[in-house]
Amino acid sequence: MPIKGVEIGQEFRFAKTVGEADVTLFAGLTGDFSDTHINEQYMQEKSSIGTRIAHGALLVGYMSTASTISIAHVIHRTDLDEFPVSAGYDRIRFIRPVLLGDTVTVIYKVTEIDEEKRRSIADMDVINQRGEVVAAGRHIMKWAKKLSVK
Template identity: 30%
Template structure:
């Protein structure tokens, strides 16, 4: 189990995730098509040449999913019960094919579950940066997390 138990997390704790990912045209087109998103922003290079961006943008849904996915190994792998929601999702700068992202996660809030004594609710702040260390995405994610199991006497 790579994730962290609820009772091992601390408010203010920051995880600098080792996985980095270069975004490809295939990533963008496959995600966009799989989610039935016909936006020209992601699919039509000729159309985008005439815009302020000059090229296709990486689908923000993919950016969000990748940012959260990169965080899983060090935070919730094997310890998550359920994802409760994503809030305050922001994309301050666009991503393009060939950009590389890195992600960091901060623990913002911890509270005991009132109805589930073996679990707690954690709020994470995920932040993604491009290869120029520019902030490209953020979101708060709340999840139900397992507490460390109590060892039973033999």
């Protein structure tokens, strides 16, 4: 039986300029206060990059936002008997650093549907404003039976 609301080739996007507040707040939320993210002087003196970079896990958060956008059009449909739930991320790679001030766009594209396992898989590329891929991965969406609400 086909999974309603998802088709191979569907594409969804989320774009965000990575700012000072994003990196600082993310450091506070996660406890990741690495000098690579919060110490400009350190990065100027010690790194080949020359400036602070965003957390890789922050990019995974943006990937999660794109996956949420991918299901926004179906989660409230009354004709669905299944509900999409994130089952995880696979093959996450951080390819290039993301600098504060970069605008990144997550491109979330459904590439596989496994009707037997009731899941869909999407490839995700995160590109910067120069068109460079800065991160990539795959997302697995599980289509679980809806609970009946009385």
